[in-house]
Amino acid sequence: MAVTPPAGTAPLNVEALRKDFPLLTRTVHGRPIVYLDSASSALQPRSVIDAMTAYYETTHANVHRGVYATAEAATALYERARVVAGRFIGAPSPAHEIVFTKNTTESLNLVAHSWGRANLRAGDAILLTEMEHHANIVPWMILSEEIGGLDIRYIPIDGDGRLALDDLDALVDGVKLVGISAMSNVLGTIPPVARVAEAAHRAGAIVVVDGAQLVPHAPVDVTALGADFLAFSAHKTMGPTGIGVLWGRAALLDAMGPFLGGGGMILDVKLDSFRPAPPPARFEAGTPPIAEAVGLTAAIQYLSDIGIDRIRAHELALTNHALARLDEKLGADCRVFGPPAGPDRGGVMSLAYRDVHAHDLAQVLDQFGVCVRPGHHCAKPLMRKLGVQATARASLSLFSDEHDIEVLIEGLLEAGRLFG
Amino acid sequence: MADLEELYREIILDHYRSPRNRGELDSPPAHRVEGFNPLCGDEVVISMLVEDGKVADLKIAGSGCSISQSSASLMSAAVKGKPVGEVRQLISTFKGMMSIHEAALEHDHDGDGSDEPVEIDLDKLGELAALQGVVKFPVRIKCATLSWNALAQGLDEVAAEVS
Numbered sequence: 001m002a003v004t005p006p007a008g009t010a011p012l013n014v015e016a017l018r019k020d021f022p023l024l025t026r027t028v029h030g031r032p033i034v035y036l037d038s039a040s041s042a043l044q045p046r047s048v049i050d051a052m053t054a055y056y057e058t059t060h061a062n063v064h065r066g067v068y069a070t071a072e073a074a075t076a077l078y079e080r081a082r083v084v085a086g087r088f089i090g091a092p093s094p095a096h097e098i099v100f101t102k103n104t105t106e107s108l109n110l111v112a113h114s115w116g117r118a119n120l121r122a123g124d125a126i127l128l129t130e131m132e133h134h135a136n137i138v139p140w141m142i143l144s145e146e147i148g149g150l151d152i153r154y155i156p157i158d159g160d161g162r163l164a165l166d167d168l169d170a171l172v173d174g175v176k177l178v179g180i181s182a183m184s185n186v187l188g189t190i191p192p193v194a195r196v197a198e199a200a201h202r203a204g205a206i207v208v209v210d211g212a213q214l215v216p217h218a219p220v221d222v223t224a225l226g227a228d229f230l231a232f233s234a235h236k237t238m239g240p241t242g243i244g245v246l247w248g249r250a251a252l253l254d255a256m257g258p259f260l261g262g263g264g265m266i267l268d269v270k271l272d273s274f275r276p277a278p279p280p281a282r283f284e285a286g287t288p289p290i291a292e293a294v295g296l297t298a299a300i301q302y303l304s305d306i307g308i309d310r311i312r313a314h315e316l317a318l319t320n321h322a323l324a325r326l327d328e329k330l331g332a333d334c335r336v337f338g339p340p341a342g343p344d345r346g347g348v349m350s351l352a353y354r355d356v357h358a359h360d361l362a363q364v365l366d367q368f369g370v371c372v373r374p375g376h377h378c379a380k381p382l383m384r385k386l387g388v389q390a391t392a393r394a395s396l397s398l399f400s401d402e403h404d405i406e407v408l409i410e411g412l413l414e415a416g417r418l419f420g
Numbered sequence: 421m422a423d424l425e426e427l428y429r430e431i432i433l434d435h436y437r438s439p440r441n442r443g444e445l446d447s448p449p450a451h452r453v454e455g456f457n458p459l460c461g462d463e464v465v466i467s468m469l470v471e472d473g474k475v476a477d478l479k480i481a482g483s484g485c486s487i488s489q490s491s492a493s494l495m496s497a498a499v500k501g502k503p504v505g506e507v508r509q510l511i512s513t514f515k516g517m518m519s520i521h522e523a524a525l526e527h528d529h530d531g532d533g534s535d536e537p538v539e540i541d542l543d544k545l546g547e548l549a550a551l552q553g554v555v556k557f558p559v560r561i562k563c564a565t566l567s568w569n570a571l572a573q574g575l576d577e578v579a580a581e582v583s
Contacts, residue, residue: 359486380461389461
């Protein structure tokens with residue numbers, strides 16, 4: 001999917017925006033922090049931290065229970081977060097269709113558990129992609145073991161790290177479900193989800209979208225994508241850890257069984273039976289992450305005030321700049337996985353530098369204050385396909401700038417000297 | 421970059437660039453054991469020939485970061501030809517050195533690392549003492565101990581086969 005910002009989008013004032021992030025004022029090993037790990041977890045602007053503190057100081061109570069003033073207020077804030085999160089991704093009916101979970105991983109597990117158990121049988125085929133995060137692979141494997149074997153197929157990636165979709169109709173033929181990441185956490189690839197979804201629907205399959213990487217960085221509309229489920233995490237969206245979002249089409253959610261059992265998800269319980277509550281409560285057993293929901297509201301507000309189009313434009317331009325600079329300064333010594341610079345690429349750059357192991361690269365970069373993620377990025381099938389054990393991943397944010405890229409390059413050169 | 425130099429001492433880089441006892445022995449008769457770090461994907465494959473109560477021969481295969489691979493190379497040089505009892509002692513001394521940080525964390529409630537260090541006789545470790553810089557980088561301790569845990573497991577498996 002090409003995510004091209006509208007022409008004439010006003011550029012971000014990054015210098016001013018950086019002041020919104022308290023963590024960016026700290027130093028690491030005597031150097032200013034260069035945070036290039038937002039794909040792993042984003043930093044929080046002051047407004048998110050303040051909103052959560054204010055909530056705890058003035059409002060906190062359990063939700064959906066008490067009738068006193070603060071309990072009513074806490075419930076209202078929690079339910080408002082649902083609407084805010086839903087509108088952010090274009091959900092047609094946010095109050096009904098947004099389920100709060102712990103994170104994207106739990107959201108995808110919820111789909112595998114509740115939709116999967118009700119709709120998949122031994123021998124059924126599902127289609128994933130070779131660039132999925134483990135969170136969109138392993139839950140399906142667990143389900144497969146439970147129900148006596150699913151036929152799990154994969155959309156391959158091509159040499160540029162794009163999905164190979166020439167035989168799309170054949171790939172989706174006979175499958176019940178397609179699970180697809182809207183942006184690869186390793187390659188930065190932004191695949192044409194809408195095109196895949198259209199083919200999937202023609203074949204009678206539903207489409208589960210892992211939105212963890214795309215939702216925080218580009219405009220997303222679940223209807224335009226053709227998603228039936230979409231998951232994302234607050235902590236990659238500049239909100240707090242501990243809360244994730246699952247959007248599902250109302251008709252699908254209505255027909256699904258519960259996920260976890262406990263308080264809050266029932267209509268009635270007798271000694272020998274229970275009746276589940278309607279969605280979304282059906283899928284939210286126990287006291288939910290209330291302060292985190294307040295934080296998520298503030299985070300989405302922050303991103304929306306800046307404008308997700310402008311954020312995408314900034315990160316796209318900086319990705320193009322970074323790829324060009326890496327090539328200019330490091331040449332063939334530095335390999336960046338994934339598609340070349342362009343509109344179907346997000347600000348995630350997985351690097352291999354000479355033959356220095358990713359762990360060693362990240363260790364040297366740390367001495368420069370640079371935070372990158374070394375490892376397999378919870379995408380081991382993809383790493384095998386790429387023929388590497390690990391990469392060092394630098395990922396951009398709205399506060400990233402050209403200076404960050406220069407420090408990254410400085411650190412890579414030092415690693416080359418040390419291990420050369 | 422003082423910390424980095426302490427971590428990446430010359431001897432570590434030397435063993436990383438020119439690993440000793442590299443390869444695999446025919447198995448059988450050699451016993452083969454794999455070590456795996458699921459966090460970073462580092463892997464080490466040890467094939468070892470235990471004869472007459474000695475680690476008569478061993479070879480190291482696998483791939484990973486400088487710390488995991490140099491530690492495996494240093495280990496191979498240190499244990500090859502040694503009696504099993506001595507090798508087990510070395511494993512325990514080495515792992516003792518690597519757990520200094522953990523021990524400090526448990527004792528040191530201020531988190532300033534000022535607590536008394538655990539007594540480890542570094543002299544007994546010879547070249548292996550070069551890896552002590554790793555304890556300052558807790559995430560990397562697993563890299564350094566990967567091959568040692570695999571070796572211990574291999575010795576246990578060999579002992580179990582014999583008995």
